[in-house]
Amino acid sequence: AQSVTQLGSHVSVSEGALVLLRCNYSSSVPPYLFWYVQYPNQGLQLLLKYTTGATLVKGINGFEAEFKKSETSFHLTKPSAHMSDAAEYFCAVGSYGNNRLAFGKGNQVVVIP
Amino acid sequence: GAVVSQHPSRVICKSGTSVKIECRSLDFQATTMFWYRQFPKQSLMLMATSNEGSKATYEQGVEKDKFLINHASLTLSTLTVTSAHPEDSSFYICSARDRQVGTGELFFGEGSRLTVL
Numbered sequence: 001a002q003s004v005t006q007l008g009s010h011v012s013v014s015e016g017a018l019v020l021l022r023c024n025y026s027s028s029v030p031p032y033l034f035w036y037v038q039y040p041n042q043g044l045q046l047l048l049k050y051t052t053g054a055t056l057v058k059g060i061n062g063f064e065a066e067f068k069k070s071e072t073s074f075h076l077t078k079p080s081a082h083m084s085d086a087a088e089y090f091c092a093v094g095s096y097g098n099n100r101l102a103f104g105k106g107n108q109v110v111v112i113p
Numbered sequence: 114g115a116v117v118s119q120h121p122s123r124v125i126c127k128s129g130t131s132v133k134i135e136c137r138s139l140d141f142q143a144t145t146m147f148w149y150r151q152f153p154k155q156s157l158m159l160m161a162t163s164n165e166g167s168k169a170t171y172e173q174g175v176e177k178d179k180f181l182i183n184h185a186s187l188t189l190s191t192l193t194v195t196s197a198h199p200e201d202s203s204f205y206i207c208s209a210r211d212r213q214v215g216t217g218e219l220f221f222g223e224g225s226r227l228t229v230l
Binding site for chain 2: 009032034036041042043044045046049090092099100101103104105106108
């Protein structure tokens with residue numbers, strides 16, 4: 001079975017400061033890793049994904065994440081937070097041939113002016 | 114990117130009535146769609162996996178007679194909440210996987226907020 005751990009349900013960050021959301025996964029097979037963002041009363045939008053190849057992945061809206069197999073991590077970062085980054089962020093893990101994704105509990109990001 | 118559309122986005126109904134929510138993949142074919150339920154400030158709870166042309170696979174604890182899922186075509190899956198009660202009020206989200214893309218990425222609908230009075 002695959003699982004994801006996201007610690008800290010609420011994350012506050014000052015506008016212009018670094019955004020760091022931590023994601024650790026558990027998987028017995030090579031993982032596919034995803035970060036999704038959810039705005040209020042909306043579905044989920046893919047920010048970025050890692051399947052194979054380069055371990056540093058760049059996504060939309062200036063976000064990036066690095067796959068570290070030795071640490072079983074896929075932390076999400078953005079150098080400078082913007083007010084529009086306030087949202088819920090979910091990390092998810094899947095794998096080749098696996099029909100499902102396992103989601104973390106999410107991080108609610110609050111951006112302080 | 115691929116687009117998944119859900120309808121309606123919001124629905125209010127009386128207790129005891131049934132409500133149908135549609136999930137459509139607009140520009141790709143989806144042999145598999147997923148239905149989730151999301152409670153306030155919580156993660157997504159997978160309810161069932163909908164397979165085109167066959168019966169849905171329900172997660173443990175989800176009543177299949179209450180949450181009827183039909184996946185009649187490669188672009189449409191429906192969730193019907195039968196005899197809805199106030200405790201069924203929630204945000205329901207569908208997702209679909211593009212059968213042509215093997216990376217496991219899911220594309221999500223906009224969600225449907227159900228309020229049962």
